[in-house]
Amino acid sequence: MNWYVLYTKPKWEKKIADKLNAIGITAYCPLVIKERQWSDRKKKVEVPLFHSYVFVQLEEKSRNAVFAVTGVVRYLFWLGKPAIVKDHEIECIQHWLSDPNGFELEVTSWQPGDRVVLEHGVFKDQVAVVQEVKSHGYVVVLEAMGCVLRVIG
Numbered sequence: 001m002n003w004y005v006l007y008t009k010p011k012w013e014k015k016i017a018d019k020l021n022a023i024g025i026t027a028y029c030p031l032v033i034k035e036r037q038w039s040d041r042k043k044k045v046e047v048p049l050f051h052s053y054v055f056v057q058l059e060e061k062s063r064n065a066v067f068a069v070t071g072v073v074r075y076l077f078w079l080g081k082p083a084i085v086k087d088h089e090i091e092c093i094q095h096w097l098s099d100p101n102g103f104e105l106e107v108t109s110w111q112p113g114d115r116v117v118l119e120h121g122v123f124k125d126q127v128a129v130v131q132e133v134k135s136h137g138y139v140v141v142l143e144a145m146g147c148v149l150r151v152i153g
Contacts, residue, residue, distance in 0.1 A: 003028075003085040004063065005076035006054045012071035013048040019069045026057040030093050049097070050147070055085060078146055089145050092123065110138055123149075 008016050013029045020027035030049040035042055053076065056066055063082070066072050076083045110116060110130040118126050123142065131148065132139040140149050 001026075001057050001059055003055050003057045003087065003090055005083045005085060006056055006066060007073045007076055008052050008054055009071045009073060010052055013050075013052065013054050014046075016069055016071045017054050019071075020054070020056060020066060023065075023068065025062075025065060028055040028057075028090060028094075030055075030097055032097065049093070055090060083146060085145065096123075116140070 006016070014031070017027040017029035031046045032049050033044050034047050036045050052073075058065065063075070078084075110133060112130050112133060114130040116128050116130065118124055118128055126142050126144055128140040128142050128149070130138055131141050137150060141147070142149060
């Protein structure tokens with residue numbers, strides 16, 4: 001079975017993943033803990049790592065079953081076909097989230113358009129393209145996963 005990427009209504013990711021799991025579709029919504037500031041307090045909340053995206057694992061012929069859940073908008077497409085995420089890429093995300101401080105990252109002087117091979121951490125040996133250079137870090141695109149990472153350095 002393949003992992004596909006669903007595009008959801010904003011802020012519906014966790015709810016959709018729960019409903020899909022409840023009807024027997026394997027869904028994964030990676031979550032991270034962020035500190036949010038309100039006018040009177042700070043609070044740690046769980047938010048999706050990828051906003052408006054949920055990963056689902058199912059057979060190609062069963063792809064339309066996800067639309068039974070309110071809030072699912074469409075599948076993410078790559079080159080005219082539904083985007084497929086490899087099992088090891090999902091495992092990398094899960095591993096990284098289980099220990100986000102368990103890898104080292106060395107920031108070097110990259111320029112937009114540079115192709116780099118990540119040398120450390122769960123994304124080791126992944127090819128990335130530098131999209132932006134900022135004063136506090138970089139924005140890189142992992143080609144194999146089709147996702148964007150912000151590297152703070």
